[in-house]
Amino acid sequence: MARPGDHWFDDQAGPLVRPYARTGGRTMGAGHDLDMLTVVVVPNAAPPLRRVEPEYGDIVRLCRLPLSVAEVSAALRFPLAVTKILVGDLISDGILKFRAPVSPDTAPGDLNILRAVLDGIRKL
Template sequence: MRSRRIRPYALTGGRTKTRHHLLVETLISVTQYDSSLSESLMPESKSLYEHARNRTSIAELSVALDLPLGVVRVLVSDLAAQGAVFIHPTAYAYQNDPNVLERILDGLKRLPV
């Protein structure tokens, strides 16, 4: 990791917006680990990539690496855009999908009373 003197905005290039909707509970993982990719990443992104070898949440990454949540979101979004990590869908992704809502309703109807 770098010195604590590096400001969070320097790690993200001043960006606060992400390309992906990442909640604190969003899980990420590395589907196919690439050691050469890992070596090419800046230290913070490399740490995120290495931790994501085991499925982990955005919140857990923030705590484990002692990085602000916003920084983790931006860096994870960058890794996902490169295809380095997989973002697992959350309930947010399905909130307006009628097929999912119908399946949930059907499942609830089949529950014993």
């Protein structure tokens, strides 16, 4: 039995709590098509967190500033698939807002516009 302060993982064996246990055995999220580049943030008017699992609280604390799903996954040291499910739960609860990355099909096609934007940024 682990004592307070003991690590719940062994470098050789990995974490003792397996990923499927963190998601309640779910392999699919709450219906949000989250990409690893999707940016998530806790808005100022977010409702209180009602989930008791510590992973959700960790995500909420991390997302006070906008982060990508990949950054949240890396910070928590969770697999990306697990992070997507947990983040999706918080989006469904209205605690997180998300912005999907721009797909190449919807990006501006005029290279001159992109060069002008880049020049403007360099002048700052």
